[in-house]
Amino acid sequence: MDTTPNAAPEPPRTWRTLLVNTPLGWICTLALAALGIYLFASHTGHIVAALPYLLLLACPLMHLLMHGGHGRHHGKRE
Secondary structure (H helix, E strand, O other): OOOOOOOOOOOOOOHHHHHOOOHHHHHHHHHHHHHHHHHHHHOHHHHHHHHHHHHHHHHHHHHHHHOOOOOOOOOOOO
16 A cells, blocks of 8 residues: 655646746846836826826737636536
8 A cells, every 4th residue: 555645746837836926027027126116216107198098908918818718628527
């Protein structure tokens, strides 16, 4: 009888696993936050004028980028 516990399989290496909770992920997050603050502070008028277009653009972008998980549950029950 084998009493060794089953080792959890290693998750696949994707860009998400490389950036979440890693120093590179924190650096990218802080750099994007600093860029956003700078743009908001120096170009507020341009950002306010572009908001309606950015909201309209967000809908198709979310459809393209956030539906990546569909179709991967063939026969698996949750």
